[in-house]
Amino acid sequence: MLSPMKPIDFEVERTISAPIERVFARLADIEGYNDWMTGTGSMLKHTRQTSPGEPRVGTTFEDDTVPGVVPGEIVELEAPHTLVYHWWQRSRSGKLKFEGWPSYRLASVGDDETLVRHRGRLVPYGVWRLGTPIFRWLAVRERTITVDALKESFARDRGAP
Template sequence: MGVVEFDLERIIHAPVADVFARLADIEGHNAWMPKRGSILHRTEQTSPGPPAKGTTYVDRTMAGSMPGEISEFEPPTTLVYHWWDKTAAGKVKAEGWPGYRLEAKGDHTTLVHHHVRLETHGLYHLATPVMHWMASRERTATLDALETSFGHHHH
């Protein structure tokens, strides 16, 4: 098994509840997620109702479709997604847990701790360094896009 784990931090100029709501809105991701530097094409929620623990979704990527679910959901501070990629035979070849911990630094300032964990299984552990590079690039682009989506102006 290969493991990729890293942390990113970003200050977002918006109230913590607003940042949490934007990160938790799966279908809404399509409006602000990065188009460049990302393998993701589109995200679709696959279970009814507002986002909550257990809400499921599908990421449509250049590498195919990958299912996922919300594994932790505690507004407005903790949100963890869990996705997995299986072989045709049904074996998990890779899975990941992108998680967000939000900390209010003021009425209009939120510190986002973004913790990323990926696991590769079987022969896919050989791809671990590549996945580390791709995930790092992808997640940095995501935080850039999140920051941009709230604008840079101060109140």
């Protein structure tokens, strides 16, 4: 069995014109991504929460993406500062192909702005690790689209062009 390569790690930062509590709430609202990620060029087509209740550690979801349906869960949640998701993709035979940990660390910048530090971590397994340079590019692109769409969603809320 091939071991995983070194994880692909990167960070994207944006300052968003909205209070930290609102930014955190939007990031934790799994099905809300369907509203603000639409039409962004993301691989995400649709997402849905698969466990009941308010988002918390252990809340599960499924992302319908261009490559297929990807399950995941919230693994860390400390409102309004920290949110970490974990997702995985398996082959038809059940072997792990990829795991990802998109995380958000939020900090207030004054009363009406929030610094979002979005860290991405992706681990390819087996033969998939051979494509690490391409997967790095795709992961950085996808996570940048997400943070930019989040920022734009708040700009639309304010009525900005």
